[in-house]
Every structure is written in structure tokens, then in C-alpha cells.
Amino acid sequence: MRILIVEDDLLSARCLEILTKEFLDEKNLIIQSVSDLETASDYIRKNPLDLLFLDINLQGETGFKLLEIDSRSFFQTIIVSSERDNAVKAFEFSVLDFLPKPITRERFSASIQRFLANSNSFNIKGIPLKKEEGINLIEPENILFARSERNYTRLFTKDGSEGKVRTTLDQLQKDLEAHGFFRAHRSYLVRLEEVKKILFKSPSSYRLLLNTDHYIPVSRSQGGKLLSLFKNSNYRVLGLP
Numbered sequence: 001m002r003i004l005i006v007e008d009d010l011l012s013a014r015c016l017e018i019l020t021k022e023f024l025d026e027k028n029l030i031i032q033s034v035s036d037l038e039t040a041s042d043y044i045r046k047n048p049l050d051l052l053f054l055d056i057n058l059q060g061e062t063g064f065k066l067l068e069i070d071s072r073s074f075f076q077t078i079i080v081s082s083e084r085d086n087a088v089k090a091f092e093f094s095v096l097d098f099l100p101k102p103i104t105r106e107r108f109s110a111s112i113q114r115f116l117a118n119s120n121s122f123n124i125k126g127i128p129l130k131k132e133e134g135i136n137l138i139e140p141e142n143i144l145f146a147r148s149e150r151n152y153t154r155l156f157t158k159d160g161s162e163g164k165v166r167t168t169l170d171q172l173q174k175d176l177e178a179h180g181f182f183r184a185h186r187s188y189l190v191r192l193e194e195v196k197k198i199l200f201k202s203p204s205s206y207r208l209l210l211n212t213d214h215y216i217p218v219s220r221s222q223g224g225k226l227l228s229l230f231k232n233s234n235y236r237v238l239g240l241p
Contacts, residue, residue, distance in 0.1 A: 001029050002048055006063060007055045007080065008035040015103055016053050016080065023112045037061055046151045048171030049075040051115055053099075056081040056090075067093040076118060078111050127155065127172075129163040136163075140179035145190040145216055146172055153189075156214065184208060184226065185219045192229065 003020060007013040013033045020031055032047075034040045037058055044052075044066075052075055056063045067077060079090040082101035090098050096118060097111045126137030144156045148169035156162045165172075173183050184190050190208060197209040206223050208216040218226055 001026055001050045003029070003031045003051045003053070004040065004043060004047075004049055005031065005033040005053045006035075006037070006040040006058065006066065007033065007053065008058050009055070012055070012080065012101065012103065016108075019103070019105065019108045020053075020112075023109060035059070037063065037066055040066055044075075045166050048168050048174075051075060052077045053080050054078070056083060056086050064089065064093065067095070076115055078115065127165060127175075129155065129165055138163075140176055140181070141191075143176075143181075143191060144194050144210060144212060144214065145188060146176075146181075147189075148187040158212070160212075182222075182226065182229065184222055185217045188216050190216050195230075198227070198230070 001024065003024075005013050005016050005020075007016065013035070017031055017033060021029065032043060034043060035058070043049075052066075054063045054066060054077055056079060063079075077093070077095040078097045078099050079086070079095050080099045080101065080103065081090075084098075084100055087098040097114050099107060099111050126139055127143070129136045129138050138155060138157060142158050144158060146156070146169060147154045149164065151166070151168060152164045153167055153169050153172050154162055154164050169183075169187070169189055173181070173189055176189065180192050181189050182192050190210070194210045194212070195208050196211045199207050199209055199215075201207060205220060206218040206226065208218060210216065
């Protein structure tokens with residue numbers, strides 16, 4: 001789990017970090033603290049994120065600017081502020097919670113419990129794809145496959161279009177696995193319902209042919225798992241015994 005704290009007050013940032021480690025006792029917990037919007041925005045563009053703690057007043061700038069970036073649907077946000085008048089505006093951005101300063105253990109615990117409950121029940125409904133005219137929300141069932149491009153991911157859709165989103169393939173995998181997507185290769189995520197045929201390159205090497213005649217590579221480490229998924233499911237794919 002990756003958490004970003006955006007807070008220019010060192011004492012508040014340290015308090016959030018200590019409480020987060022206490023209430024989220026996870027081995028793979030990664031916490032990063034930054035004090036300005038530019039560094040925060042750059043971090044979000046380059047890293048998958050689960051939770052953002054965001055102060056509103058950052059060295060004279062408003063933290064709300066950070067909530068306008070197009071990748072924010074992939075993480076949840078808890079506003080941290082002593083300015084309670086900002087609470088109403090905060091919820092206009094669909095934030096998870098407003099945590100008032102000074103921060104107390106009891107109030108922090110309530111925010112974290114809300115985050116955990118929301119994480120367990122959250123189902124992504126659309127991938128935000130930025131276009132010149134605005135942001136399109138691409139529903140998972142309209143995505144054929146996704147290809148990693150470093151800190152970005154390129155989406156290929158049923159209508160033949162494609163576009164790049166600001167998220168890693170690792171993060172997208174977490175959001176799309178519940179919608180029938182499989183990590184066939186370190187660089188590819190594919191919707192299994194779109195697979196028409198499994199092609200044998202060698203006795204232990206495969207690639208996938210999709211209904212749209214796209215070819216998707218399958219890594220050796222994923223080949224056995226892929227065959228098992230198809231043989232134990234309702235999918236009907238040519239080439240399988």
C-alpha cells in the first residue's frame with residue numbers, strides 16, 4: 001500500500017506518518033511525505049497511489065489544485081486542515097473524509113476505518129482518459145488490453161481507439177482484475193473474454209490472438225496459470241484440449 005502525505009508543517013506530517021504506521025500495520029506500507037504541490041503532483045504522476053493525506057494551505061497555495069489531476073480516481077483522499085470552512089468545498093471534490101487539526105487518535109482512526117471499508121467495497125466504473133475536449137471514462141468491458149509504457153499505460157479499446165493514462169500497469173491491474181483482466185506479460189494486461197485463440201510458439205511458450213486480431217505475448221511464468229484459468233472456466237478458446 002502506497003500513501004502520500006502532502007503537508008508543509010513538519011510536526012503535522014510526522015504525526016500523520018506515525019499514526020498511519022500504527023493503524024495500517026502492513027509489511028508493504030510505503031509512506032512518502034512532501035511539502036509542496038509541484039513535488040506532490042510529480043510523485044502522483046510517476047507512482048501508483050492508494051491514499052492521499054492533503055493539507056489545503058500549502059505555502060500560500062491551495063491543495064485543491066492537486067485534486068484536479070486526471071489520475072486522481074485511482075486513489076482516495078483525506079483532507080487534513082485546521083480551516084473547517086474548507087470542509088464543504090472538500091467534499092465537492094468527492095474526498096473520502098475531512099480530518100480536522102489538531103489531529104487526534106480517535107478522529108484519525110475513524111478516517112482510516114472509512115478508508116479501509118471504502119477500499120474493500122470500491123469497484124472501478126471507468127478509466128479516465130484525457131482528450132483534447134475533456135476526459136472520457138472508458139468502461140472496463142470496452143477495453144481489449146493495456147500495454148505498459150513506463151509510468152503510463154496505453155489502453156486499446158473495442159472501437160479501435162487507443163489512449164494513454166497516467167498510471168502504471170501494476171496499479172491498473174489492481175483495478176481491473178475483478179473485471180476479467182489477466183496479466184499475461186509484465187508489459188500487457190488483457191481481457192480474457194477477448195481471447196479467440198492460444199497460439200503455441202513452443203511446448204511452453206504461448207501468445208494470445210484476440211477477436212480483433214491483436215497478438216498479445218505471454219511470459220513463460222504466466223503460461224501455466226493462463227492455461228489453468230481457461231481449462232477451469234467457461235471460456236471456450238481454440239487450441240486447448
